[in-house]
Amino acid sequence: MSQDTRGGLLRRHRDFRLLWCGEVAGKFGASVTGVAMPLVAVSVLHAGTFEVGLLTAAAWLPWLLVALPAGVWVDRLRRRPIMLTAAAVSFLLFACVPVAAWSGVLSIGLLVAVALLAGTAAVFFQTAYSAYLPSILEPGDQSEGNAKLHGSASAAQIAGLGAGGLIAQLAGAVNGLTANAATFLVSLLCLAGIRHREPRPARTERRPRALAREIGEGLRLVAGDPWFRTLTLFGATSNLALMGYQSIQVVFLVRDVGLAPGTVGGLIAAAGAGGVAGAFAARRAAVRIGTARATLLFEQGLAVFALLIPLTFDGAGLLLYVVGGFCVSAGVVAGNVIKASFQQSYCPPGLLGRLTASTAFLNYGTIPLGALLGGTLGTVLGDRPAMWVMTAGVPLAGLILWFSPIRRHRDLPASPRQAAAPPAPVTADGADVPAGAPGGRKEQQES
Numbered sequence: 047m048s049q050d051t052r053g054g055l056l057r058r059h060r061d062f063r064l065l066w067c068g069e070v071a072g073k074f075g076a077s078v079t080g081v082a083m084p085l086v087a088v089s090v091l092h093a094g095t096f097e098v099g100l101l102t103a104a105a106w107l108p109w110l111l112v113a114l115p116a117g118v119w120v121d122r123l124r125r126r127p128i129m130l131t132a133a134a135v136s137f138l139l140f141a142c143v144p145v146a147a148w149s150g151v152l153s154i155g156l157l158v159a160v161a162l163l164a165g166t167a168a169v170f171f172q173t174a175y176s177a178y179l180p181s182i183l184e185p186g187d188q189s190e191g192n193a194k195l196h197g198s199a200s201a202a203q204i205a206g207l208g209a210g211g212l213i214a215q216l217a218g219a220v221n222g223l224t225a226n227a228a229t230f231l232v233s234l235l236c237l238a239g240i241r242h243r244e245p246r247p248a249r250t251e252r253r254p255r256a257l258a259r260e261i262g263e264g265l266r267l268v269a270g271d272p273w274f275r276t277l278t279l280f281g282a283t284s285n286l287a288l289m290g291y292q293s294i295q296v297v298f299l300v301r302d303v304g305l306a307p308g309t310v311g312g313l314i315a316a317a318g319a320g321g322v323a324g325a326f327a328a329r330r331a332a333v334r335i336g337t338a339r340a341t342l343l344f345e346q347g348l349a350v351f352a353l354l355i356p357l358t359f360d361g362a363g364l365l366l367y368v369v370g371g372f373c374v375s376a377g378v379v380a381g382n383v384i385k386a387s388f389q390q391s392y393c394p395p396g397l398l399g400r401l402t403a404s405t406a407f408l409n410y411g412t413i414p415l416g417a418l419l420g421g422t423l424g425t426v427l428g429d430r431p432a433m434w435v436m437t438a439g440v441p442l443a444g445l446i447l448w449f450s451p452i453r454r455h456r457d458l459p460a461s462p463r464q465a466a467a468p469p470a471p472v473t474a475d476g477a478d479v480p481a482g483a484p485g486g487r488k489e490q491q492e493s
Contacts, residue, residue: 055190061182061242066195068236069175072133073199075229077206077318079140081311082213082222083157084296089219089307090147091154095297095429099421102293104158106417108166109410116173117403118260121396124244125178130237132171137230139164140223147220173406177399180390182242189329192386196379197325210311219307264400273392273458274405276450277385280345281409283446287439288378289416290423291355291432298429299367304360313364317371324376328383336456337384344384346444348377353441356433374440388458 055062087093087101120128139160146152183191213222268274299310324344331340354370357363393401416436423432447453 055183055187055194059183059187061240062187062191064236064240065175065179065182066198068133068233069195070198070202071229071232071236072136072171074202074206074209075140075226075233077202078210078213078222078229079226080206081210081296081307081314082219082226083161085210085219085307085310086143086147086152086223087154087157088297088300091152091157093154095294095424096421097154098297099293099417099424101154101157101161102289102417103414103421104161105165105168106289106410106413107162108169109406110414112166113169113173113403113407113410114261114264115257116169117264117400117407118257120170120173120177120399120403121260124246125174125181125399126237126240126242126244128174129171129178130234132167132174133230133234133237135167136164136171137227137234139167140230141227143223144220144227152220169406173399173403176386176389176402178244180395180398181244182240188390189387192390193325193329193383196328196383196386197322199321201322205315212311260400261404264397264404267393267397267401268404268408272451273388274401276446276452277388278405278408280443280446280450281405282412284345284349284378284440284443285409286412286416286419287436287443288374289413290420290436290439291352293417293420294424294429294432295355297424298433299358302429303358303364313367314371316368318375320372320375320377321379323372324378324380325383327376328380331380332384332457337388337458338452338455341381341384341452341458342444342447344377344380346441346447348373349441349444352437355437356430370437384458391460392458 083101084098087098093101143152143157143160146156179191179195180188209225210222213219213225268278295314296310299305299313300307305313328340328344331343335343351370351373354366355374358367389401389405390398420432420436423435427435452458
């Protein structure tokens with residue numbers, strides 16, 4: 047794992063470069079699917095708003111069903127084989143959708159089944175990937191690695207969103223899922239090329255009672271630590287609102303605003319460009335103002351702009367959607383970069399898989415609920431009123447961070463011992479006492 051320290055990670059670290067390529071390819075394909083799958087449902091199968099919301103919910107439901115045991119298995123097993131298996135399964139699932147369409151057997155039920163199974167594979171992949179990254183990077187490289195992965199993934203998502211709409215318009219929505227299958231094949235080949243081999247995890251008791259005990263350890267870790275508890279509760283609430291409007295935004299833009307599929311993809315891609323900006327701004331802001339303050343800035347301050355999205359109308363009014371979506375994307379991705387580094391430095395390595403799964407169970411578990419809520423409100427109230435309700439929840443979720451220990455600190459702690467120390471004193475002009483001064487202490491950056 048020792049690497050030449052010259053240059054950036056992508057230049058000097060071969061295994062990280064392959065992991066980065068595989069992750070970027072997967073995010074590109076997932077973004078194509080995010081546009082193509084609803085467009086298949088709407089334009090090919092003539093699905094309604096609720097059915098589109100159900101389709102989105104199915105993709106995220108596995109986080110509620112299997113995330114907790116997945117975290118235990120990830121801690122028990124080598125992470126790379128889990129990722130390889132998940133990528134292979136995803137490739138086969140998305141490849142079957144065009145085959146079903148060409149055979150005349152495509153249906154909403156089949157799309158929901160594919161979304162559910164691919165979502166299950168994503169649970170294992172994402173949990174293993176989050177725990178695998180620290181094993182191939184030195185601690186000093188993890189912040190840069192997280193920023194590069196999140197930033198590049200956001201760029202790939204932007205390209206995927208635009209490509210999804212363009213493919214749907216030029217070649218048909220079903221062919222967008224063909225492109226997604228190809229990206230999982232690329233991801234599979236990249237992961238297979240990684241040379242680093244993890245040590246075999248210590249053998250543990252494998253009985254169901256042991257599984258339940260290990261799941262409980264992960265949940266107690268989240269519930270018992272005020273930092274994990276705050277970030278997880280915020281993530282769960284925020285995701286409920288985010289997915290509530292995102293699950294119906296394609297329907298809203300097509301039916302209420304009156305846009306063509308190609309324009310929808312381009313518009314969502316333009317809004318998603320905020321994710322790239324957020325990934326690059328996260329580290330700089332964290333160093334300049336502190337990781338805790340940067341978290342508030344990104345996750346609470348930028349979230350207010352979500353209220354511009356329901357105001358969208360055709361013509362010049364599309365700029366409202368772009369500005370609102372850009373700011374929300376920037377805030378979410380920047381917050382994720384900071385949170386990821388925080389978890390990797392703060393959590394004991396042997397519990398990282400269970401922590402990832404436990405927080406994802408709670409964070410992502412609200413996503414299918416948000417998708418169903420958005421679809422239901424769109425059916426009952428109409429698409430634009432539903433967008434108002436759900437986007438209002440995005441800035442409201444930030445109040446959880448405001449009324450938490452995060453507001454009283456400059457930086458998130460690097461260890462539980464540091465978290466137990468009192469906040470650094472503040473001078474009359476509001477500046478923290480420097481580290482090493484009487485009464486001062488060092489603050490560590492978190493992701």
